[in-house]
Amino acid sequence: MTETAPRPTLEAVAARAGVSRATVSRVVNGSEGVRERLAERVRRAVEELGYVPNQAARSLVTRRHDAVAVIVAEPETRVFADPFFARQLRGISKELTAHDNQLVLLLTEDRDDHERVGRYLAGGHVDGALVFSLHIDDPLPGLIQRAGLPTVFGGRPDWSGGRGDVVYVDSDNRGGARDAVRHLLGLGRSRVAHITGALDQTSAVDRLDGYRDVMAGADPRLVVEGDFTAASGERAMRELLGRCPGLDAVFAANDLTAAGALRVLREHGRRVPEDVAVVGFDDMLPIAEQTEPPLTTVRQDIEEMGRLMARLLLRELDRTTGTDGPPSGVVLPTTLVRRASA
Amino acid sequence: MTETAPRPTLEAVAARAGVSRATVSRVVNGSEGVRERLAERVRRAVEELGYVPNQAARSLVTRRHDAVAVIVAEPETRVFADPFFARQLRGISKELTAHDNQLVLLLTEDRDDHERVGRYLAGGHVDGALVFSLHIDDPLPGLIQRAGLPTVFGGRPDWSGGRGDVVYVDSDNRGGARDAVRHLLGLGRSRVAHITGALDQTSAVDRLDGYRDVMAGADPRLVVEGDFTAASGERAMRELLGRCPGLDAVFAANDLTAAGALRVLREHGRRVPEDVAVVGFDDMLPIAEQTEPPLTTVRQDIEEMGRLMARLLLRELDRTTGTDGPPSGVVLPTTLVRRASA
Structure with missing residues (x-):
């Protein structure tokens, strides 16, 4: 010692x-x-x-600590396994460091630990909080609210409709999903399947809604639930091939899921994109470039989302009371990136 | 908000x-x-x-926060890129959570930020600190000491010889390196090269010392400096092939470095293990099993090191003053794991 x-x-x-x-x-x-x-x-x-x-x-x-808490509402094992979080943290870290604020990452094993996180947040150790990957029914927002800390969310919380004072940064998940599915239809595909993300998260629900906007009336068996992991992409792809062997395209809720689906398609001798075209979401590098074949995907600027979350929070912390409130939600556009898979 | x-x-x-x-x-x-x-x-x-x-x-x-700071003395980009840190954090997280202590990970962009980390540690926000991947001349230990926080280090700090009160958890890096090189000599190899880790870290110095213990008198050109990354393994392997084209074995300071070296050996048409046998260090899964060929390596239990660091710190925090001090260093044994590469 x-x-x-x-x-x-x-x-x-x-x-x-x-x-x-x-x-x-x-x-x-x-x-x-x-x-x-x-x-x-x-x-x-x-x-x-x-x-x-x-x-x-x-x-x-x-009453200032020059420190900001970051909470990823996932087990620490996922925080380190999914490069999405590292990317978002990179943006946050750069922005906080540029303003000499300490990034305080509060890791948890599971949701049971969120109460302890709430206690730490209430404990006067940080000036504000950045929270991402919230799941529906997570007790965290309530605990943070009780702690009275200024907070910016990454991804639209499911209850933001009812509370005008919630600040969040999100991507245009629904619009991006529509672009992906329209791209597949534009290639002449008609039996377009969708592997969803974790449906207790608004990003997954919004992407599913975007798929349905374009595919209204499609066979409901073409939609299988995943959870944003590569393992769920493998499982869902197997299920889809069993249910709808005639499918000719897949829109996966993110690139990890798409990578899992590609592996199973290869196992089953389906050529991509000739037999089945595949589109992902994120443009997570290097994954999206290293899949076989390289992945057509919907790009969102994850690092910029993190940077923007930090910037909004720091602005709020510097704000003198009584001025106009911050915007309640910032939604960034997405772009389709075409590679070999579709 | x-x-x-x-x-x-x-x-x-x-x-x-x-x-x-x-x-x-x-x-x-x-x-x-x-x-x-x-x-x-x-x-x-x-x-x-x-x-x-x-x-x-x-x-x-x-005077208790039920919170412990963890500082990895690396830029946050490396913390998320090198699975070693995720593994150690997993052990720490499990142990702290089991004792309802909050893991507070303080991320930094570079060494310039360590002063800010020191301020946060001195600020009365945590009960103690776990610090790993220290580099020689890092100001962090001094800043922590000034903050007066009980601290356990992962890896032997370079100044521990002179200060009996430093608590650390380490692997037997020197003994493990000796085992690796002896294994290669036992296979009949004689021109055994070594790609070191970052030599401003004691783990790298100790592994180099272990190599030299066995290879006393060997051609000094067989040792090339790396920094524990795969990129450094590629660079060092190219250099070694240029300097000593007759080499018949490589001991790399960790598995990432070995993976980089394997790629360059393949590029140059050298068969592993027939032409060049390769041994790594860590037994980092899945990397060590997925290299081509799978990697013979020195296993250290990284997750257990993290768990032990947390356990020693929590014990110290619970300790009534006046009893015997904690042990100054705990060194865990390593084991050689044989796969196809050597």
Whole structure:
């Protein structure tokens, strides 16, 4: 343990500088009203003793920690397994670092841990929170609200319709899905299947809605539920080939799912794109370029979403009260990226 | 922003319960000396108002946050790119969660951010710190020491020789390296090259020392510096083939580096293991099983290292002062895992 020296106290600084505790406290917290000669003596004593102000005490005065919590509402195993999260965190990290704010990533094993996360958020350790990958019925938003922390969500929370004060950053999931399916129809395909994402997340619901916008009246057996993982893409593709052997295209809810589907199509001797055309969602590199064949997909700028979330939150933290509220939702456009798979 | 209702204050609870602020504070912080009838009224008011105690104030009394900081002294891009860190974090997360402690991962862009991390650690937001992937000359240990936080290091810090109070968990890097090189010599190889890890880290230095223990007097051109990444393995392997075209074996400082080296050997038409036998370090799955051919490697239990780091720290936090200190270093054994590459 690094406990070689006891941590210097406020009292020690006061004694060294020959001033009162209150004077030290005022200087350390940047308050006015201390004569420069005294302030200088305090600063010298702080320097000499290597005194670090106790932030718990200090934050009672300043109420700013220059720290932002990030919560990915997924088990930590998924946070590290799915490159989507690393990409979003990269955008957040760059933006927070540019403003000298500490990124505090709160990891969990499962949803049972969200109450503990709520306690930490309520504990006065961070100025605000960035939350993404929320699932419907997650207790987290309620816990955050109770903590009274300014918060920006990544992805539209399912309850945002009813609460105008929710700030979120999202992609145009429904429009992107429509583009994907229209592209497949434009190639002359007619039996277009869809492997969904986790349907307790709005991004998956919106992409399914986009598919249905274009494929209204299609055979409902062409839709199989997945959960955004490659394993679910494999499972769903097997099920689709059993149910609808005549399918000629697949729109997968993300690139990982599409990669799983491609593996199963190859196993079954279906040529892509000749027999079955495949489109993904995300344009997650290098995955989308390394699949066999490379993946046509709907690009969303994930890193920019993270950056924008951080920017909106920092702006809110700097905002003087009483001005106009921030926008309730920012929806970024998507673009179709054509590669060999469709 | 989730700011629909202002956060209830201690004053509001006091008013609702008809007691003083001090009484509310005592009940909330679990102090003795409040009559049960009053305490019950306070608890009811807390419940009705949805009051959450301000942890910043509360921690001044209790001095425990049930939160542990984890710092990986690498840019966040590497934290997410190298599965080693995910593995170690998994062990830490499991152990902390089992003890209802919050894992607070402090991410950084580069070493310039370590001062900000030091401020956060000194700020009274966590009870202790777990630090890994330290580099020589990193200012972090000094900043942590100044923050006065109990700390456990993953990997032996380079200055631990001089300070008996440093607690760390490490693998037997030198012994594992010796096993790897002896295995190669046992296969009849004599021109055994070594691609090192980042030599500003003790793990890389120890593995190099293990190589030299066995290969004393070997051609110094057989050692090329890498940095634990696959890209460095490719670069170093190219250099080795240029310098010492007659080499018949490579010991790489980790599996990622070995994977890079294997790619370059294949490019150059060298058969593994027939022409060049290759051994890695880590037994990082699935990488070590998916290389072509599968990799013979030195296994270290990375997840267990993380778990042990967390366990040692939690024990220290629970320790009553005055008892024997914790062990200064725990070194876990390694084992050679034989696959096709050597």
